[in-house]
Amino acid sequence: MGGMGPAPKPDGTRRRRNATVAMTPLPHEGRKGRTPKWPLPDDVVLTARRDLAQRKADDLELALLEPDLKGRAKVAAEKKADAAREAALILTKQLEAQQQTEGALWRELWKTPQAVMWEQLRWTREVAQYVRWKSRAEVGDLDAAKEARQLGDRLGLTPLSLLRLRWKISDPDEGSAVAPRARRRSTSGGRRQRPDDPRATLHVVE
Known part of the structure; x- marks a missing residue:
């Protein structure tokens, strides 16, 4: 019927406006292992x-x-x-x-968190090209500084490029921040609760 507009999309194809974009986590401690050979x-x-x-x-x-x-x-x-x-x-x-x-x-x-992805994507030469331009830039070559900045963005070496690549460096405190609170809940009056104590299943609502 004219004026009614296009038919609505099926529920399975609708995108939620508040849907979060999946991010690839990178280890905060950086890449481990031997440094690749200079190419x-x-x-x-x-x-x-x-x-x-x-x-x-x-x-x-x-x-x-x-x-x-x-x-x-x-x-x-x-x-x-x-x-x-x-x-x-x-x-x-x-x-x-x-x-x-x-x-x-x-x-x-090659010790940075981003290096984990470089290794998976085989960006060895791309990283080497960034290193070359960056080394020239550090001795005052302005043209080299521009090239290094562009390559650095592609490699995820800036916060904005990390977001664009959907990479996220993990928080070093993740997984440990809950531990002190959990220890406080596991004690009552300074005494350790028994594993079969029903009070062990209670949680404080914050």
């Missing part, structure tokens, strides 16, 4: 820059050995060699620092 190679870009700088420094060092190099030309060549050595040393230290940061952060992340 990525060394930073290709930074390694290439370091190698080129070192090669340039070596070439300038050889140029200083030329017997005809004297006077102002030699002074200028020495300055160039010093600058090249400094650039190569800085890039070497940056690469070493990045590798150390990556290793520490990698081990730390």
Whole structure:
């Protein structure tokens, strides 16, 4: 009949407005077990820059050995060699620092509650990519900081992304908060109740 609107859905297909969304609990104590093997190679870009700088420094060092190099030309060549050595040393230290940061952060992340799900979903490389961007961000790379923030959201490393992934870190006090109250109910006048005492079935209404 016109104007009556669509037929109501069957009771079995209706969704309750106040229905709660199932959440996947994650252990508060974090993931246990060995840390997965690091899956990525060394930073290709930074390694290439370091190698080129070192090669340039070596070439300038050889140029200083030329017997005809004297006077102002030699002074200028020495300055160039010093600058090249400094650039190569800085890039070497940056690469070493990045590798150390990556290793520490990698081990730390695989002890988190979220790592339990990463392992099940086989997100090893995704986590490694986050570690790489995050390590770059910690030395001041703003573009890397943006990438790390986006990957961190996908991995559930923020409260909002945890909610979006339907993951919930378990409360460490769950299951133990009832214990003190239960112990109080199990005593009467400082005396322990017998197991067959009918008063043991009584509960205080709070």
